[in-house]
Amino acid sequence: MRADAQRNRERILDAAEEVFAHHGASASTEEVARLAGVAIGTVFRHFPTKDDLLAAILKRLLARLAEDAATLGGADGLHVFFRRLVEQAAAKRTVVDLAGVSVPAALSQLGEAVGELLGQAQAAGTVRGDVRRPEVMALLVSLCQGALQGGWDAKLQERTLAVVFAGLAA
Amino acid sequence: MRADAQRNRERILDAAEEVFAHHGASASTEEVARLAGVAIGTVFRHFPTKDDLLAAILKRLLARLAEDAATLGGADGLHVFFRRLVEQAAAKRTVVDLAGVSVPAALSQLGEAVGELLGQAQAAGTVRGDVRRPEVMALLVSLCQGALQGGWDAKLQERTLAVVFAGLAA
DNA sequence: TTGGAAAATGAGTCTCGACTCATTATCGTA
DNA sequence: TACGATAATGAGTCGAGACTCATTTTCCAA
Numbered sequence: 001m002r003a004d005a006q007r008n009r010e011r012i013l014d015a016a017e018e019v020f021a022h023h024g025a026s027a028s029t030e031e032v033a034r035l036a037g038v039a040i041g042t043v044f045r046h047f048p049t050k051d052d053l054l055a056a057i058l059k060r061l062l063a064r065l066a067e068d069a070a071t072l073g074g075a076d077g078l079h080v081f082f083r084r085l086v087e088q089a090a091a092k093r094t095v096v097d098l099a100g101v102s103v104p105a106a107l108s109q110l111g112e113a114v115g116e117l118l119g120q121a122q123a124a125g126t127v128r129g130d131v132r133r134p135e136v137m138a139l140l141v142s143l144c145q146g147a148l149q150g151g152w153d154a155k156l157q158e159r160t161l162a163v164v165f166a167g168l169a170a
Numbered sequence: 171m172r173a174d175a176q177r178n179r180e181r182i183l184d185a186a187e188e189v190f191a192h193h194g195a196s197a198s199t200e201e202v203a204r205l206a207g208v209a210i211g212t213v214f215r216h217f218p219t220k221d222d223l224l225a226a227i228l229k230r231l232l233a234r235l236a237e238d239a240a241t242l243g244g245a246d247g248l249h250v251f252f253r254r255l256v257e258q259a260a261a262k263r264t265v266v267d268l269a270g271v272s273v274p275a276a277l278s279q280l281g282e283a284v285g286e287l288l289g290q291a292q293a294a295g296t297v298r299g300d301v302r303r304p305e306v307m308a309l310l311v312s313l314c315q316g317a318l319q320g321g322w323d324a325k326l327q328e329r330t331l332a333v334v335f336a337g338l339a340a
Numbered sequence: 341t342t343g344g345a346a347a348a349t350g351a352g353t354c355t356c357g358a359c360t361c362a363t364t365a366t367c368g369t370a
Numbered sequence: 371t372a373c374g375a376t377a378a379t380g381a382g383t384c385g386a387g388a389c390t391c392a393t394t395t396t397c398c399a400a
Contacts, residue, residue, distance in 0.1 A: 050358065171346095214389060
């Protein structure tokens with residue numbers, strides 16, 4: 001791949017992340033091109049359809065999250081991760097808005113990272129032993145959705161998470 | 171209002187509820203008109219913009235939910251209501267998909283009904299006393315969002331709700 | 341019954357956004 | 371450097387869907 005192509009690809013991904021974070025997945029490809037400083041045709045050369053573009057940034061984002069999760073650990077790693085994700089969701093629509101686009105590989109990667117955190121929390125006795133990964137993921141997704149849509153303030157977020165954490169606790 | 175106008179208004183609302191439930195808020199007004207058996211112009215005579223139509227069915231739906239909540243009560247009324255709502259969310263996109271449209275009056279009506287259920291559950295000792303209405307609403311909205319998007323099966327729904335109920339419990 | 345107001349009709353307009361492609365520019369190799 | 375391959379450009383096509391309005395139909399009060 002030629003150097004300019006490589007450079008533009010990165011620019012487009014960065015721009016797309018920014019644009020979709022602010023205006024949701026319904027933002028136009030044209031807007032992405034403008035922010036990236038390339039012509040619209042260039043965007044479509046790299047990502048033949050809008051869905052391809054969405055899938056690409058979603059994959060990147062999920063990978064980043066999984067990586068983030070992997071650096072955490074210990075008794076309250078899971079709790080920290082929950083809080084961090086919910087906070088981000090309120091600010092950035094991206095992850096949340098993209099129900100339609102699927103990137104199975106990236107998602108399962110995140111799932112494993114969360115499973116790891118759950119295991120550690122259970123080992124430390126911070127979380128009940130009979131809780132399993134699927135419901136933890138379900139709660140995570142739900143809370144992100146809710147935070148985005150509801151426009152929670154810090155207080156409400158804390159109180160809501162407190163209820164969920166209590167439910168997870170031993 | 172003339173009799174035919176009244177009749178058509180009802181038909182349109184019913185059709186809209188059906189259509190938006192299945193295909194989400196992005197379904198076309200034309201589709202609604204077709205199902206209602208009226209011309210597209212008739213829909214716009216009754217609801218000048220698509221948002222007006224969405225707001226109208228959302229208002230209806232929230233009122234129905236509030237009414238539903240009002241018939242419940244006792245120690246586990248809140249729990250029953252949670253479960254019922256989450257189940258519906260998985261089947262019908264309508265309530266959930268409509269983040270953008272706001273119908274403050276209808277929403278606060280639902281809020282009060284939930285508050286009432288919460289009060290009763292707390293009086294019965296089924297729910298901790300320090301839980302307040304806003305976080306209960308936040309959890310309700312979040313779980314509906316999550317259920318819709320995640321396509322939960324019955325098992326997962328039950329396990330997820332179990333965690334939340336444990337968090338609410340005394 | 342009938343006249344006119346209210347309502348319905350649906351073909352047509354308009355906007356917006358995804359996507360194309362002939363042309364032009366840029367890169368990297370020989 | 372020169373040149374062919376690769377990439378970028380952006381005006382233009384296309385389809386979809388919200389909304390309009392001149393015309394026709396329906397209701398109902400007198």
